[in-house]
Amino acid sequence: MKSCRRKSLYLCFLLLFPPFFLAGIPANASDQTVTISVTAEMLKEVISDALPIPLETSGSYMKGDIVIDSMSDLRINENSIFLVGVVLGENLTMHTRIAGRDISMSLGSLRIPVTCELLPRFDKAKKVLYVTPYFSKTEKKKNVDIADALFTLLSTLGDKEYPVELDSLQPLMVRVGTRNIPVKLEPIDIQLQKGLLVVKLRPKA
Numbered sequence: 627m628k629s630c631r632r633k634s635l636y637l638c639f640l641l642l643f644p645p646f647f648l649a650g651i652p653a654n655a656s657d658q659t660v661t662i663s664v665t666a667e668m669l670k671e672v673i674s675d676a677l678p679i680p681l682e683t684s685g686s687y688m689k690g691d692i693v694i695d696s697m698s699d700l701r702i703n704e705n706s707i708f709l710v711g712v713v714l715g716e717n718l719t720m721h722t723r724i725a726g727r728d729i730s731m732s733l734g735s736l737r738i739p740v741t742c743e744l745l746p747r748f749d750k751a752k753k754v755l756y757v758t759p760y761f762s763k764t765e766k767k768k769n770v771d772i773a774d775a776l777f778t779l780l781s782t783l784g785d786k787e788y789p790v791e792l793d794s795l796q797p798l799m800v801r802v803g804t805r806n807i808p809v810k811l812e813p814i815d816i817q818l819q820k821g822l823l824v825v826k827l828r829p830k831a
Contacts, residue, residue, distance in 0.1 A: 660811065664823040669707075670700035678714070681780075688733075688779045690718035695737070702821050707744040712737055715776050738776055747787070748816040755790040755816055 664672075678693035695714035700707065718733035745758040761780040815826040 658829065659814065660827045660829060662825045662827070663819075664825070666700050666702045666821050669702065669823055670697065673697060673700070673709075681713070687722060688718060688720050688776065690733075691716045692718075692776070692779070702818055702823060704818055704820055705745065707746070707818070707823075709742040709744065711740065711742070713740050713776065713780065718776070736776055740777070740780065742784075746816060746818065748813070750815060753813055755813070756787040757790055758785065758787050760784045 674697050677697065678695050681692045681694065692713065692715045695712045697709055697711035699710040702708075714735075714737050715733075716735045718736065720731045720733055722729050722731070741762045743760045743762075745760070747756045747758070748754075749756065761777065761784050809829045811827040811829055813825065814828050815824075817824045817826075
């Protein structure tokens with residue numbers, strides 16, 4: 627079963643592609659490469675449209691409805707993508723064990739500003755994009771103890787590579803004369819440049 631965070635990463639990146647596949651590609655274009663350059667502003671808009679994005683809490687000491695609620699800034703550097711936004715937690719409860727007894731504490735709701743750095747790595751052999759998130763707090767708020775607990779949970783989601791499924795890209799329908807020909811787009815490379823996410827794909831009829 628796919629986890630919520632894996633689905634969320636998949637959704638963010640999968641949504642990047644369809645708006646840019648409007649130009650026609652010849653049916654015999656199997657040896658050509660399609661290069662798509664996505665600006666930071668375009669990427670921010672796409673991810674913002676996908677919000678709120680849920681974060682999985684199963685298996686952790688904190689339960690509740692935790693989502694990436696909003697995003698105020700996005701920057702693309704040569705090696706990583708920086709996101710600044712707000713994580714919202716509702717109906718939060720903390721589960722711990724004290725003196726051999728299981729204890730549950732109700733924490734209520736909390737909004738915490740965070741910065742997330744995404745480090746992408748594209749495996750050309752497997753055609754899989756891996757993303758490693760790193761979370762950090764942007765400022766202190768009230769209810770510091772609860773905020774620290776929520777941030778600790780976010781930190782456990784980071785420092786790990788998560789696969790982003792790219793093999794499920796929908797085929798592009800190209801009209802040649804009176805015929806609609808499906809062209810499957812195979813990712814061959816994904817790179818970061820200053821201010822740009824560059825995706826290279828090879829069409830296969």
